[in-house]
Structures are given as structure tokens and as C-alpha cells.
Amino acid sequence: MKGKKTKFYQLIGRYILLFIGAMIYSIGLEIFLIPNNVIDGGIVGISIITTHFTKLPLGVLTFILNVPFFIFGYKQIGKTFTISTLFSVFCYSIGVSLFTPISSITQDVLLASIFGGILIGFGVGLIIRNGGSTDGSEVIAIILDKKSSFSVGQIVMFFNFFILTSAGFVFGWDRAMYSLIAYFIAVKVIDIIVDGLDESKAVIIISEQYQDISEAIMNRLGRGLTLLDGKGAYKGVDTSVIYVIVSRLEISKVKNIVHGFDEDALITIGPVDVSGKKYKKKAIH
Template sequence: MKNKSNKKHMKWTKKQIYSFIAKVVFMTIGSILYSIGLEIFLIPNNVIDGGIVGISIITNHFIKLPLGILTFILNVPFFVFGYKQIGKSFALSTIFSVICYSIGVNFFNPIPGITKDILLASVFGGIIVGFGIGLIIRNGGSTDGSEVIAIIIDKKVSFSVGQIVMFFNFFILLFAGFIFGWDRAMYSLIAYFIAVKVIDIIVEGIDESKAIMIISERHEDISEEIMNRLGRGLTLLDGKGAYKGMETNVIYLVVSRLEIAEVKKIVNEHDEDALVTIGPVDVFGNKYKKKGMH
């Protein structure tokens, strides 16, 4: 009986199968884009990426081993070391991504760079690399062993994962300055920051969500105006002032980044003394959709 129940439990639904296939497809596309950004734009102009890939590019300058093989060799120990720390699913997704872009780097290596203009190469290389990495991260993977180490270190120090990765990359780009020249290191920094911004857009979405809380004595008027003008649903939370002990309602809603200005305008029209807090938030579920979008 136990074996039968386990087999049933292990069966995937059609939705899970389609979701898995979609993740594999998008991670493959992301890995290809990452490879193109590196081999067609950045590497031919001695502009490097951060992390293990950056270390691989620098190492490749001294050891003429194919970059794809070198990247894979340097990455694998980190994932094996951090397997228990980062989880099976994340580790397997990341290893798959590393294998894909390692193959892609070797495939695109013989193709000459599209441009010799270093600024153009840095900008467009950063965009393409960021787009590729963003697709991989959005679908549950990663591209670099340094991120795994950062996740492990993060549990023991007060710095965030992003700060630790930035710290690693600072020294990698600093070292690249001695090897390829300081102008190339600065262009690498440009490409890196562009890639980071594009990654944020792909992972978070252009229509980034923000959570807003509004504390006002005129919460009824403000709530009605927001629903009428923005078509957004909202929630009224019970609140009580600690100083005066007055009970009131706190308006809570989630809007897109582009709608924040309109919410501020509505609040100011009804109550200039209202307290408004705005912060980033991850959202999923149909209740976030505007009225009429269901």
C-alpha cells in the first residue's frame, strides 16, 4: 500500500510537466543569450564579466584552455560544496544552466565580435548578458558559483548576498585592471552595472509592484477615489494610534510602480497630513489584477 501511495504522490500533473518544460526552455534560451553576450560582445574587446566567469576569462588569458571547459571546471566544486546549503532543485537548475552556457561559450568562440567599439560592446554585451542571466534566475537557476558561496557566507555574517557578490566582483575587476588595462576594467564595470539593472527588470518585471499603506482620518474618501480612478482593490486594516488611542482604518493596497504618483496625488487632494509608506513587494495571485481583468 505504501509503495502505491508513493507512486501516486510522485506522478506529475500536466501543469507541472508544462511548467518544467517551460523552465528548461527559458533557462536554455537564457544560457544562449549569456554566451552570445560574452563571446560576441564582451570577451573580444577584453571586457569581462564578474564572478567565476570573470575569473575564468582572466585565467584563460594565461592558460589557453577553452573558456567553456574552464568555466565549468571552476563552477562545479562550488555547487558540489553548497549542494546541501542551497537545495536540490536550485543546485540542479544551476548546474544545468552552467553546462548550457559553457557549451554555448565554446560554440560561439570562433565567431568574431560584432563591434570593436568598446563602449558599444560594453552596453549591448551588458544588456544581453543581463537578459540571459535574468531568464535563468527567473526560472529557478543561477549562473555562478560565487553566488552559492555568498549564500553560505550570508548565513554567518551580517552582509547580504548581493553585497558579498559585489565584494567578490570588485576584486575580480580590480585584478582585471592589472591584466587588461584600467580602461578595460572601467568598461567591464559599465557592462556589469548594466547587466545587473537588466537582471532586475527581467526578474522583477518592468511593472514592478509596490505595497502602499495610508493612514488618514479621511480613509473612506481616499479609498473610494483610488478604486474609481485606478480600478484597484484595496484592504482596510483596523488600526489604533498609540499616543491618542484613536481607532482608525489603515488603507493597504498594491500598485504598479507607474501608479504611485497617482496614489500620492489622490491622497494629497483629500488629506495633506496623511501618512503614506511605500515599499517593494512580491505579488502573485489574481486578486492583484485590476477590476475587469479577471
């Protein structure tokens, strides 16, 4: 019984966050981008351009254009994701309608593009982090991904680039360029919201100075690390390879430490999903 209540509250909390994300997204669109003829990508971008010619309500048009894609792709993306996404699309369609009468905060197109991109990225990132989506173009990408050599990200990027470029013919090429600025800002903010500022990175360091580098990383960053046995294929020399997990914000510090001992050291960095108490940072004395 207690477990069911916990799951129920978690579900309610998730939908509240989906709603908040949709409202933030709506504000970014209606109060910053759209009044300055700057558009977003995906189905929303198509809706903005269509609304410009037809004068149909953007919120209604966005919802109508999105729904068929999610129904069509139901089997491809699953029940939970479909319901969460439909809820998000419904909420931001309402939000767009609510915020339409409000005047733009700024007439400076660059400022509108920057802050609109930040708000859109924050809103969409919140939605994605809680299991939803905001655009039917992602469903198209998922389906095409299984029938082509391109990844979902590449298909979405191409789709959005085409839509944002189309804005040049409708609103002028300067607005198309501002739209690209807003889009790339939004993408970076989405990454931060979804992955977090404290996103973990796995770092592998190959250097003859591995002992000094290891001690410096442990002392300066308070991170535990592992020394792996390695052997150079060319020279056949035995060595130790440093493996350490750090946060995104500590990457530059690791590089500075390593290059302080060995400018020729080989450093490889990659994303990693971490669990376990051993990863937790130790206090530096």
C-alpha cells in the same frame, strides 16, 4: 497519468528556457563584452582574466572552475537547484565556445557594455526565474551567509566588485569602469526578468485626507483598497490608514495622487507576494 505528463512537459519546458537563457548569456559575453575587454563578475570574470594570461578556452575553464563549488555546496543548495545550475553552466560553457569565432558587433565600448549588460541580465534572469544559477560565487555566498552577519546579496556584491576592479590591472581602468556599467545594467535587467515589470508593491498611506485619496486611487487606477483602523501614538487621534496593492509601474501615479491632496502624507512602499482574485485590477469607467 495525466498529472505525470503535465509535470514532464513542465520540466522539459523549464530546461528549454534554461538553455535559451544560457545561450543569450553566452552571446552577451562573447559578442559584446569579451571582444572589448569588458568582463562579467563571479567565476566567469575570474575565467576571463585567467584566459587572458593562459589562453585556455574560456568555456572549458568556466565549467571546470564552477563545478567544484556546486558539488561542494550540494547539501547547502539542494538537488534540484544543483542539477538546474550545472545544466545552465554546461550550456553557457558550450555557448561561449560556439560564439568565440564570431566577431564583435560593435567596437564602441560603451555600446558593448550597455547591450552586453542587457543580454547578460536577460539570460541570467531567465535562468534564475526557472530555478537555476550561473555562478559558483553564489554557492560561496550561501555558505558564508550562515557563518557571518552579511547577506547573500552583500557577499556576492563584494565578491563581484573585487573581481571587476581587478580588471583595471589587467585591461586598464577604463575597462574596469565599463565592466561596472555592464554589471549594474545586468543586475537591473535581472530584477525585471525575475520579478517582472508588473511586480506588486504594497503601499500604506497615512493622511487626514484618506477619504479623498481613497476615492481618487479607486477611480483613477481602478484598484480596490482597504482602510485600516489606526491611532496616532502622540496625539491619540483615531484615523484610517490606506492599504493598497499596485504594480511597480503605478507607484509614481499613487504618489502623485496622494501629494495632490496632502503633501505631508506619509507613504511607505514595499515588495509583496500576492495571490487571490481580489487583487486583479478593475475596469475604469
